[in-house]
Amino acid sequence: MSQGKIYPNAAAALSGLLKNDMTIMAGGFGICGIPESLIEAVSASGVKGITAISNNAGIDGVGLGVLLETRQIRKMISSYVGENKLFAQQYLAGELEIEFNPQGTLAERIRAGGAGIPAFFTKTGVGTSVAEGKEVREIDGARYVMERGLVADVALVHAWKGDTEGNLVFRKTARNFNPLMATAGKVTVVEVEHLVEPGEIDPDHIVTPGIYVQRIIHVPDPTKRIEQRTVRKRVMA
Amino acid sequence: MSQGKIYPNAAAALSGLLKNDMTIMAGGFGICGIPESLIEAVSASGVKGITAISNNAGIDGVGLGVLLETRQIRKMISSYVGENKLFAQQYLAGELEIEFNPQGTLAERIRAGGAGIPAFFTKTGVGTSVAEGKEVREIDGARYVMERGLVADVALVHAWKGDTEGNLVFRKTARNFNPLMATAGKVTVVEVEHLVEPGEIDPDHIVTPGIYVQRIIHVPDPTKRIEQRTVRKRVMA
Amino acid sequence: MAWTREEMAARAAKELRDGFYVNLGIGIPTLVSNYIPTGMAVQLQSENGMLGTGPFPYEGEEDADLINAGKQTITELPTTSFFSSADSFAMIRGGHIDLSILGAMQVAENGDLANWMIPGKMVKGMGGAMDLVAGVKRVVVLMEHSAKNEPKLLPKCDLPLTGAQVVDMVITDLGVFTIDKHGKGGMTLVEVANGTTLDEIKAKTAAHYTVAPGLK
Amino acid sequence: MAWTREEMAARAAKELRDGFYVNLGIGIPTLVSNYIPTGMAVQLQSENGMLGTGPFPYEGEEDADLINAGKQTITELPTTSFFSSADSFAMIRGGHIDLSILGAMQVAENGDLANWMIPGKMVKGMGGAMDLVAGVKRVVVLMEHSAKNEPKLLPKCDLPLTGAQVVDMVITDLGVFTIDKHGKGGMTLVEVANGTTLDEIKAKTAAHYTVAPGLK
Numbered sequence: 001m002s003q004g005k006i007y008p009n010a011a012a013a014l015s016g017l018l019k020n021d022m023t024i025m026a027g028g029f030g031i032c033g034i035p036e037s038l039i040e041a042v043s044a045s046g047v048k049g050i051t052a053i054s055n056n057a058g059i060d061g062v063g064l065g066v067l068l069e070t071r072q073i074r075k076m077i078s079s080y081v082g083e084n085k086l087f088a089q090q091y092l093a094g095e096l097e098i099e100f101n102p103q104g105t106l107a108e109r110i111r112a113g114g115a116g117i118p119a120f121f122t123k124t125g126v127g128t129s130v131a132e133g134k135e136v137r138e139i140d141g142a143r144y145v146m147e148r149g150l151v152a153d154v155a156l157v158h159a160w161k162g163d164t165e166g167n168l169v170f171r172k173t174a175r176n177f178n179p180l181m182a183t184a185g186k187v188t189v190v191e192v193e194h195l196v197e198p199g200e201i202d203p204d205h206i207v208t209p210g211i212y213v214q215r216i217i218h219v220p221d222p223t224k225r226i227e228q229r230t231v232r233k234r235v236m237a
Numbered sequence: 238m239s240q241g242k243i244y245p246n247a248a249a250a251l252s253g254l255l256k257n258d259m260t261i262m263a264g265g266f267g268i269c270g271i272p273e274s275l276i277e278a279v280s281a282s283g284v285k286g287i288t289a290i291s292n293n294a295g296i297d298g299v300g301l302g303v304l305l306e307t308r309q310i311r312k313m314i315s316s317y318v319g320e321n322k323l324f325a326q327q328y329l330a331g332e333l334e335i336e337f338n339p340q341g342t343l344a345e346r347i348r349a350g351g352a353g354i355p356a357f358f359t360k361t362g363v364g365t366s367v368a369e370g371k372e373v374r375e376i377d378g379a380r381y382v383m384e385r386g387l388v389a390d391v392a393l394v395h396a397w398k399g400d401t402e403g404n405l406v407f408r409k410t411a412r413n414f415n416p417l418m419a420t421a422g423k424v425t426v427v428e429v430e431h432l433v434e435p436g437e438i439d440p441d442h443i444v445t446p447g448i449y450v451q452r453i454i455h456v457p458d459p460t461k462r463i464e465q466r467t468v469r470k471r472v473m474a
Numbered sequence: 475m476a477w478t479r480e481e482m483a484a485r486a487a488k489e490l491r492d493g494f495y496v497n498l499g500i501g502i503p504t505l506v507s508n509y510i511p512t513g514m515a516v517q518l519q520s521e522n523g524m525l526g527t528g529p530f531p532y533e534g535e536e537d538a539d540l541i542n543a544g545k546q547t548i549t550e551l552p553t554t555s556f557f558s559s560a561d562s563f564a565m566i567r568g569g570h571i572d573l574s575i576l577g578a579m580q581v582a583e584n585g586d587l588a589n590w591m592i593p594g595k596m597v598k599g600m601g602g603a604m605d606l607v608a609g610v611k612r613v614v615v616l617m618e619h620s621a622k623n624e625p626k627l628l629p630k631c632d633l634p635l636t637g638a639q640v641v642d643m644v645i646t647d648l649g650v651f652t653i654d655k656h657g658k659g660g661m662t663l664v665e666v667a668n669g670t671t672l673d674e675i676k677a678k679t680a681a682h683y684t685v686a687p688g689l690k
Numbered sequence: 691m692a693w694t695r696e697e698m699a700a701r702a703a704k705e706l707r708d709g710f711y712v713n714l715g716i717g718i719p720t721l722v723s724n725y726i727p728t729g730m731a732v733q734l735q736s737e738n739g740m741l742g743t744g745p746f747p748y749e750g751e752e753d754a755d756l757i758n759a760g761k762q763t764i765t766e767l768p769t770t771s772f773f774s775s776a777d778s779f780a781m782i783r784g785g786h787i788d789l790s791i792l793g794a795m796q797v798a799e800n801g802d803l804a805n806w807m808i809p810g811k812m813v814k815g816m817g818g819a820m821d822l823v824a825g826v827k828r829v830v831v832l833m834e835h836s837a838k839n840e841p842k843l844l845p846k847c848d849l850p851l852t853g854a855q856v857v858d859m860v861i862t863d864l865g866v867f868t869i870d871k872h873g874k875g876g877m878t879l880v881e882v883a884n885g886t887t888l889d890e891i892k893a894k895t896a897a898h899y900t901v902a903p904g905l906k
Binding site for chain 3: 267269270292315317319328329335337341342345359361362364409411415416417464465466467468469
Binding site: 348420435443448 | 709711733735741742766767768769770771772773779780781782783784785786787825
């Protein structure tokens with residue numbers, strides 16, 4: 001059923017979806033759970049002027065860092081970009097716009113965008129520069145700032161396992177922004193590490209129902225990099 | 238760890254939490270996934286003047302229907318109460334207040350309450366009596382009504398399986414309002430059909446993290462009633 | 475005789491497309507699931523928290539934890555997923571459902587819909603109807619053309635609204651109407667049921683409408 | 691000498707209570723996890739979507755899919771649950787986390803906190819800090835008392851704020867201050883580190899504060 005959602009590779013899955021000056025959401029936290037194959041296909045496409053909505057900007061040469069190298073990104077909507085040196089250079093040279101959002105506000109804006117909620121109120125950022133130019137109102141004795149829902153032309157998502165209907169599950173902290181972005185893309189394209197038939201994932205365990213997924217590629221055994229390898233020594237018995 | 242969340246029975250789990258004129262959320266859709274043992278303990282407590290937030294009002298003698306029989310509920314915040322005859326009588330006699338919410342607005346108000354969002358905008362109900370007395374504003378060319386977050390003094394939840402830390406999973410459509418209400422109770426009390434040790438539920442499958450659960454009772458093999466038994470005939474081969 | 479309930483449901487099924495996600499209301503709309511063309515992938519959403527609803531269970535296999543929004547026992551399919559009520563209405567409100575087919579008491583020529591209360595009668599509540607008509611991409615009403623000889627297609631609803639300017643199409647036992655709910659195109663009769671006439675429809679319809687070219 | 695970083699972390703650990711859910715920031719706050727008293731159940735939340743974070747993995751057992759908010763490889767515990775970023779910040783914003791311990795550049799006597807940007811320098815972003823200080827029930831700042839001999843406890847922050855009136859307690863290498871962030875009680879010095887004096891603290895603190903009775 002719905003075999004039509006499966007595409008042979010990232011380039012095929014993105015075909016017809018990319019245009020200059022578009023908005024793209026990309027899942028991931030740091031470089032954990034990023035849709036790396038799909039980002040590389042965006043890079044290969046040469047599309048320019050992208051507004052990228054992503055918690056971070058990857059690291060140099062990895063994740064969205066690839067699109068920074070090729071100068072395909074015009075604007076980032078993120079919460080933290082400290083790991084990317086190229087980002088700093090392009091920003092200071094005025095080649096890159098940045099809109100910083102508190103991480104939770106960014107997450108909720110995306111969740112709201114996917115859920116048909118155009119605006120909501122939050123305490124986060126009241127009394128800071130984040131609230132400047134936005135409506136602030138008192139509700140039941142506390143002050144809240146109004147934030148807007150976010151959607152994207154295309155959402156790029158990385159999942160652990162998916163069936164051909166588009167039902168998805170995620171693995172550990174690689175979940176992060178992926179399921180919310182899946183709901184907020186006008187078209188959502190997913191790379192899955194394990195592609196299975198419908199019925200192979202327990203319906204009570206599905207995190208993203210297939211309705212949110214329009215296109216799927218199978219990326220077995222992706223290279224997963226670690227940004228900060230921290231370990232403890234084994235204590236000999 | 239946190240063995241302190243486990244209580245021997247429903248009465249013990251509710252002790253100290255109930256007072257007249259309080260607000261109680263109760264999970265369930267119709268009589269599917271209702272926290273029946275906990276509702277019966279509320280009934281036995283004799284507490285009065287309850288504002289009950291629940292999608293439905295149970296049926297006569299089942300679920301919140303029990304609290305209607307004993308006239309412990311003063312006000313219902315619900316989306317549909319058509320199945321309960323006693324409800325109609327008490328309402329028409331002026332003994333019961335009702336605030337109807339569209340089902341999705343009710344769900345989102347509870348989700349917002351649990352998520353620290355005091356208000357949000359939705360299209361649902363614009364141009365209807367639901368929007369009367371509420372702020373309506375145009376955002377990007379469409380009209381939206383502002384709805385408020387909802388919290389309760391106590392949330393009563395039914396789950397399929399829970400560990401002693403309070404991590405919960407739900408079964409099929411018995412999930413419904415239960416996980417959102419778990420987030421919106423100042424105190425959340427849960428009845429689980431299967432009580433297990435931490436680590437026995439895959440952490441990727443947990444729907445409600447233990448942080449939302451303050452008290453747990455084990456209710457093995459509860460009686461589950463069916464409101465509308467619909468079947469098909471077997472076709473002989 | 476015009477269309478039977480089964481014929482109305484079959485006509486509504488023609489609005490389905492391959493890959494659609496659809497929410498069916500209680501009553502005649504439920505029958506539409508019997509007319510999904512073989513080989514067409516259509517997933518039915520039930521707003522109590524399920525995508526991919528299956529048929530009624532065999533006798534003895536009913537599961538109290540597995541019901542649809544009409545509180546009827548159902549079954550699951552290989553494509554099924556379960557989720558909370560908040561997630562279910564995020565799906566509905568966010569415009570992810572392609573089509574909602576539901577019943578109505580009244581529909582106005584501008585697309586206003588009334589189907590949840592009659593003043594003076596006991597009010598049962600709107601359930602998920604207001605969310606569905608406000609959130610789903612396309613709304614098709616499936617209803618009898620008249621109620622006790624009173625027209626249900628009106629210039630303006632006199633019952634309290636479920637949604638304002640929300641209906642895209644109305645299928646009754648007498649025919650099919652389209653509504654340009656956000657534009658100025660108004661209501662158009664686009665199909666006449668077997669066994670009825672343009673004159674009969676005119677006599678039983680209070681709403682203003684145009685007749686599609688070539689219709690007779 | 692006053693308190694070392696380890697002693698500061700140990701002091702902060704005294705703010706933990708059995709059953710607490712706690713978010714620890716990057717830097718000195720991370721060390722607090724080493725001082726959770728044995729037998730005390732404390733679950734650590736990591737805002738990238740995890741409750742119940744465990745220690746660093748043994749060499750060779752690192753998992754790229756299992757990191758904390760500082761992007762460090764960690765492990766899971768029997769109590770662990772994973773969830774999305776939206777659900778993680780619903781937890782934070784909704785006031786479900788008992789305690790947040792984080793670093794700061796400046797804290798004002800009214801509880802204002804600055805820890806995310808220095809005008810004129812490259813801005814990295816606020817990450818989850820604004821959400822944490824706005825949403826968590828109790829906010830404890832763990833920081834050096836001075837930066838390059840400039841006081842960090844001020845009458846008013848001159849750096850851009852992370853949150854207004856959000857800090858409940860400040861633990862530095864010189865002592866512990868409480869802040870009545872929503873009332874008129876201002877800032878109070880409640881503890882003096884070994885090896886320092888009231889006079890030294892006074893000399894190094896620009897903020898106004900009262901000294902708790904009996905302190906010397």
